[in-house]
Amino acid sequence: MPQLTEVRILSLPVPIRERAREHGDGMMREFALIQLSGSDHPGVPRRLLELADELKDRFSGFTEGSDAELVAASASGATEIDLVYKVPADVSDACVRLGLLLDEADGYCQAGDHLLTLVTPPEARAFRTWFLEEFVRQVAGEDPLPWPAWRSAHPD
Template sequence: MSLSRPVLALGAGPRVVADARRWVVGTVAEMGRDDLTETAELGVSELVTNALLHGSAPIQVAVRGTREHPRIEVRDASPERPVMPHSRGTSAGDHRPGNVDLDTVLDDLDLEGLEAGAFALATVGRGLDMVARCSEAWGADIEEDGKVVWFSPATQFAEDEGVAGVVSDLDLPRAETIDDPVTVHLLGAPGYLVERLQRHVRELRREVRLLGFSYGNAYPAAATLADLFPLLVPLTESRYIDAVSLSAAGRGLDLSVVVSRGSALAARQAADLLDKADDFCRQEELLTLHRDDQLCEFQDWYLDQFAQQAAGHPAAPWQVPVTDPHASAC
């Protein structure tokens, strides 16, 4: 069985919580981790509920990490930070952490067919407090286009308040603070490959950082890789793109990216880092898709352009004809 897990895209309404629960339960069962069923089921129910009530569409659920240490992620398009349990006070009555029974909560969260109002009332007062009690580690990553709230399900439901969550922001410098800026021109770049590269770098960066944070002793290479990933951030993040226009030859996009000369000259090191990260994914059997041949070829051209142009060479356009597999046929 392939360990690579697809992403579950969710719609709107109370039924999607039940859909997410079934999907996550099925995924952990396929992985042979039935010991995580209850905490994974409850945790994802709470995170999807929060995304529906307080986040923005689209909402996605993913399972990352490894079979030994899986991580469940819920992504939505709102970059607003979640309200962490320690900052909102203790809930009243039966919603206090010490008065919650796991089986009762799971029964409450059988939300198929409920009206939206009843759905909201059934979940108010638990949220991230419950996630903390279901987790070995959990937190949220805030990005420029939304956020990912994640947790590593524990084998047992905590009787106390559980573990503290960690919120991290995308740590990018503002463009006007770039020292010795250089403008790199990426000519004829296929838009969908640019998006795939950006998404791949973000997911890998989160993967190695969270594995190092949560299970550093089990994955010492993850912490080392995480320390190197800032090399890639200014080269791939969309906020560094200064201008986008259609290529005159109709091949794709012409991009102008402003970075420091030092970052551009380090692009070959960044390419080596992606190769090492791919090796790490394969060796540790991560539940994250590694790059295919097309993305590897595009990444090599993309990053080489930074190093070449920073050294004074002219821009060389992307020459490989590609077709977006997601484009509609005429």
């Protein structure tokens, strides 16, 4: 069993995370439809089909462990929550890859040719960047950076 590293996500903004999740869920539903009908639609770029496959197969369970805590926080009206993940060191590479894939998916959304989903809103994109960077940074030995501190350092 690989050695696990603790990653602490501090002051996660629950409402922003919910909006980001809703957008991501919509994109993943659309990718699921593309996967089901890809061979029936030769106009869909092969790369988009590959992207849909990789996002669904490799990253669909990325945050499974914290789902119950996030659902409870959202239901209680909490505005922020601290989460702790125990992850293998190679999660850092996976986070970088996931960020690149989601950026690529946003490119397809922005083009509007094959996806109905709109490009990720700026607030959700900033959240995604911070969240994924926290895994990369902390696996590399850096201290956690709470959302408000990261946001102050990265204004729109």
